[in-house]
Amino acid sequence: METAEIRRRWLDYFERNGHTVVPSAPLIYDDPNLLFVNAGMVPMKPYMLGQQTPPWQRATSVQKCLRTGDIEEVGKTSRHGTFFQMNGNFSFGDYFKREAIELAWGLLTAPQSEGGYGLDGDKLWPTVFKDDDEAFALWRDLIGIPAERITRRDENDNYWSMGVPGPGGPSSEIFIDRGGEYGAEGGPSVDEDRYMEIWNLVFMQDELSQVRSKADFDIAGPLPSRNIDTGMGLERIASVLQGKDNLYEIDEVYPVLAKAAEMTGRRYGEHSGHAATSSHPDDVHLRVVADHVRSSLMLIGDGVTPGNEGRGYVLRRMLRRAVRAMRLLGYGGTALPELLPVSLDRMKASYPELESDFGRISQIAYGEEDAFRRTLDQGTTILDTAVTKAKQSAAALGGGSTPTLPGSEAFALHDTYGFPIDLTLEMAAEQGVEVDRDGFRRLMTEQRQRAKDDAKAKKSGHAHTEVWKELRALGATDWQAYQALSTEGKVVGLVSDGERVEGLGEGATGQVVLDRTTFYAESGGQIADEGIITTPTGELRVIDVQRPVKGLVVHTVEVASGEVKVGEDVQAQVDPDWRISACQAHSGTHVVHAALRQVLGPSALQSGSYNKPGYLRLDFAWSSALSAETRSEIEEVANLALRQDLPVSSQYMTLPEAREWGALALFGETYDEQVRVIEIGGPWSRELCGGTHVAHSSQIGALTVTGESSVGSGVRRVEAFVGMDAMRYLATERAIVAEAARLVKAQPGELVDHIEALLARLKHAEREVATLRQQQLQAQAGQLAASATGIGGVRVLTHDAGDAGADDVRTLATSLRDRLGDGEPSVVAVTGTAKGRPLVVVATNARARERGIKAGDLVRTAAGVLGGGGGGKPDIAQGGGTDASAVGAALEAIEAQLHNLAGTR
Template sequence: METAEIRRRWLKFFEDNDHVVVPSAPLIYDDPNLLFVNAGMVPMKPYMLGQQTPPWPRATSVQKCVRTGDIEEVGKTSRHGTFFQMNGNFSFGDYFKERAIELAWGLVTTPIADGGYGLDPERVWPTVYEDDDEAYAIWHEKIGIPVERMTRRGKEDNYWNMGVPGPGGPCSELFYDRGAQYGAEGGPAVDEDRYMEFWNLVFMQDDLSQVRSKADFDIAGPLPAKNIDTGMGLERMATLLQGKDNLYEIDEVFPVLAKAAEMTGRKYGEKSGQAAGQSHPDDVHLRVVADHVRSSLMLIGDGVTPGNEGRGYVLRRMLRRAVRAMRLLGYEDKALPELLPVSMDRMKASYPELEIDFPRISQIAYGEEDAFRRTLGAGTVILDTAVTKAKQSAASTGGGQATLAGEQAFQLHDTYGFPIDLTLEMAAEQGVQVDEPGFRRLMQEQRDRAKADAKSKKAGHAHTEVWRELRALGATDWLAYQGLSADAKITGIVVDGVQVPELRPGQTGQVVLDRTTFYAESGGQIADSGVIAGPYGELPVRDVQRPVKGLVVHTVEAGEHGLTVGDAVEAKVDPEWRVSACQAHSGTHVVHAALRQVLGPSALQSGSYNKPGYLRLDFAWNSGLSAATRSEIEEVSNLAVRQDLPVSAQFMTLPEAREWGALALFGETYDEQVRVVEIGGPWSRELCGGTHVAHSSQIGALTLTGEGSVGSGVRRVEALVGMEALRYLAKERMLVAELSGMVGAQPGELRDKVDALLGRVKDAEREIARLKQEQVQAEAASLVEQAQDICAVKVLTHHAGDLPADQVRSLVLSLRARLGDASGSVVAVTGVNAGRPVVVIATNQSARDRGIQAGALVKQAASVLGGGGGGKPDVAQGGGQDPSKVDEALSAVACAIRQTLD
């Protein structure tokens, strides 16, 4: 049974049993404690915590998840993976243990022909929490599981909590006996390879007051409403139903592995001679490729782009690990264009949007592979320099094997993205070992810092309690779409995370109103500016946020006057601020539509930011935009403004919006009811909660001010609108007038005049360069006489002063020709251009026959200069950072020649 069919049967079974089918939330989720959704219940957490009222009594979903804590273990065993899918069914104060157990048992044991999974009932082994007699009795007496197939377990295995105060409860896990070929008999307590866990039923019944660890917590009492949260691993069930050994062999994963094996000429799973429990390196690399390609596909599909921190860094790391694994398997060509389409073809049955969006997804992934290939080139130069220095250090201290410091290996990994296994491999090729323990120590310190940061963020979760308490008093009546001011009452004040009865003069705190017209920051639009007018004066509002759904919180500065809970106030948004903010947000939609019109539908927005008068928009694209393309985008945008297109907004269900063709912003989480903003009908139709103008003409002028790269496959455009755009254009007009005056031309003649001036400057530079080259060549005859004899080899070293690299190279080749081929000869010349030294070395055939290689000599010289280099045995070039050491570098060349010839 294919994975997509297992998924379909799950949703149909629970829908037939009165569960509402809830679509998977994006992997990027609005939770400060998480990089990605890492469990099926994450989107349901607000209902579990009591922050929101669940809209349905029972629900079911197949949730996309990513876990990256064990990313370095991926492939080493058949268990670890990053992307997975969790099938869940949830009850919010509706059914509890007995019904949850009945449903689970019914689905897994119902024959395949009748819509179930058809597992053999005699091979299912439930476990229950050690004190949960109720669940034990249900399994034994209601379902009929014999006691010899049931196991009681402690808190570590069979009690669930979130790691923070809140709901928790005992679990009942289901295991399946895969047979004697997988291990010893005796149940899950004996062998969890043979007995594979595939489903966990969590019975949320306790309110936890303190959670010190997974097995150390305090129970304050029972929850007011008992909930069910169950999760069945989709990949686990596919492994069982497809008769495979592990998740890497199921239908959604193995085709990528097989393609990688075909490309590299390797065989999967046919290696012998490995120690027990260890995988062959080829198998490890193939699993890494299969897992990371699929995970990257899903992450990019949900709006993640490669970057140097956070989610982007995780994606970048997985893409580069996949490319690196292919390299270790002997494949050095571009790999992702062959592998990513295979993964998409397998995943599109469950996620058809992947096929629709594949042009954007592939553009980003292929761009990152190209960038990594360039990184490998640059990292190789840096590594070569470090290796040379390590050799020199070992030689100067009296021998011993040269060692590359752990700090250098870590810098290569952390700063340049150079994998440690590549560092180890390339250093070993040059006879240098790496301080791997030092590298691992630094890596662990980095992980510890990350964990400490995550822990501090997680601890901050408790601070939301104050907002949950205020939310329980009632939702904020949000009137931002209706007007700019509203009479309101203060329902709560928070200072330093604590509720207080008043905001005293001089304090800054958060104020909650029963109704407000202030826009809370979201969807790329910053919060409104304005004041809260109280009984004793107006207090500036500095920020507006939504800490929990339904609650709008105003950060207020109290000057001479304060506020008190219960005060009647007026929420007043700054009209100029709102007008400019509306212009910017509507302008963002206009530019997005213009990009898609000019570049094509794959130029999809991946992020935005707008504030009064300014907007920026990130979109999927691999190359820079020409001046003509930027001009066309700007013209299309301004034509839309001039056409006075109507701007409208309406609410509908998410499926209706998608059917209507509305575009969603990647990474955003949407409710079932969404707001769709149109500009000119279908020309621009997006899901958006921001504030907008009523007609496109109200945007005013729109001018693009910048365009550039912000990551692999992602570009950014910036623009100004309204008065800010006019001010920008006025400054440009003034600049043109000033330049016209300086060169004595009319504005319309300015370009031709500047072109002519630049042409004259370039002609003069070329003439200067020609004269300088002639001077250098004229000196070549006298330089030849300066050659010294080292063991019957003519060695000419010379510093040419302020000379660019191409002229240094020309001089070196001329000098080598003048020295002739009768005996061995070596020419080494340095120059300095724009403050950076360059060194070029050439050898003739006789010198090479005696073991003198230009490439090796350049590495020696460039390392002295603080850089690196390389080339062929006959001609090589390098550079560095320190021009004061050119003489020392030339001396190092002569010394290296003596050592070679002695």
């Protein structure tokens, strides 16, 4: 039975049993404590914690999940993976233990011909919490399982909580006996390899007051409303129903592994009698490829783009680990264009949106692989240089010491260039060089600590969420930002330094919660409104508006005069100029997005945006820079839409209805059951959006594109001004053109031709100056050659050329070497200073090199005095530094080194 069919049967079964089918939330979820959804119940947390009223009593879902805590272990065992899907059924104050157990047993054991999974009930072993006599009795008496097949376990195995005060309860897990070839008999307590868990039923019945650890907590009493939360790993049940040993061999994963094996000429499992348990590097690499390609497909599909931090870094790391694994398997070509379509083919049955969006997804993935391949090439060059240096250092020490690459260099390769440490270890070992692993680990630990400290600092912004939960419990904010700019309201709560207070005095800064407001809270890329709140005795300036918890609008204010107290009636007034400019910018963002798709095609999808009064920026999926002509065309299409005075309207509908209607959703956003669709000019622009907008496109006024740039692999950014800011920008540009035309004494229309002519004359003059300088140097060389001195039988000529660039210094050095001839050993060293930075060039003739004198060695000596470094070939080498006052000392250092070589000092 294919995984998509297992998924379909799950949803159909619970829908037939009165459950509402809830679509999977995106992997990116609106929770400050989570990078990704990591469990099937995460979207249900607000209902379980009592923060929100569930819209249904019974629900079921197949939730996309991603866990990256042990990403380094992926592939090394058959258990570790990153992306997975969790089947769940939930009851909120409806059914409880009896029905949950009956429903689970019914689906598992019903014949496949009747829509079930057709498992043999005699192979199923339930576990229950040690004190849960009710669950034990239900399994024994209701289901008919012999008591010896029901295992009682303690808090570590069969009690569930969120790790914080709140709901918790005993659980009942269902295991399946896979047979004697997997281990010893005797049940889950004896061997959890043979007896594999496939379903966990959680009976939320307790209110926990203290949670000190998974097995140490206090129960304050029963929950007011008992809930059911169950979870079945889709990949795990698929392995059972498909007769496979592990997730890597099921139908949604194995085809990628097989394709990777075909591309690399490797055979999965050939080094072991059992592929699933093989730890041979080839099998590990193949499993890494299979897991990471699928996970990357799902992450990009949900709006994540590769980056250097947070979610983007996780994606980048997985893509690069997959590419690197292919290289380690001996495949040197571009891999993802071969592998990603295979994963799409297996996943699109469950997630059809992946196929329609594959143009964007593949563009991002392939762009990242191309960038990483360049990184590997660059890193290999840098590593080779570092390895050579390590060998030279070991040789200088003598005594047969092993060459060692410093941990700092390995860390720089990893951190600065993205070069994986395991590749550094492998490539260094191939050349007989060890790596200072302890030094590398120390630097990595320091970096991780900095990251933790940074995350802790950021997380502290959420330290007072309990305050917002308390205020939210008093009722949701009546939010009227779409209807009006001014409204009367009552002060529900005041917060200062994270604590609730009764009042704020003049000059204070704090947060105000009203029962009703017209202020727009920052979301969807649009910044918050500004304005004032007038109290009976004073005035508050609103400087920010946020939603710390769903349904609650919080205003950050500065008390300009008087005071504000809890319970007072106030007047909330949005700055009308601010709002209209913000509306122009947000509607302008939609117009630019539609123009991009019209000019570039449907794959140019928005991946992020930011807009404030008068300004917008939009990130979109695209792999190459836009030409000036393309930018101009996008700007023209956008302004034609403004000129046509297209109507702007909003409608509410369900998310499936919006998708069917063709509305575009911003990747990575979380949407409610009911969504708001903004339409500009009918189907020309339809997007899910909660922002404020103009009523007609002409009200945007004007739109001018000011820039376009790269912000990551496969992602470009376009910036623009709208309204009066666009007019001011164009006025400034016009003034610059007029001034430039005045300076070159030309009409504005002739400016380009005049500038091109000036540049041509300038280049001609620069060539003439260069020619004269070369002639001057040649003439000077003749005089300098006569000043060469002797050191130990070597003719030595050192000279400071003053303000001279690298080309001039190099030319002079080679010219002087040629003039000294090959009759006897000769060394020439010339310094110069360009833009305040010193440089040095050393040239040697063949006779000098025969005596072991190398230009690179002499340059490194001089560059060290200059505060820098350098190198090159034995016949000519170049270096530089930062201390221009030390050029004389640098030349003296070269002479001193020659004396040492000759033994004359």
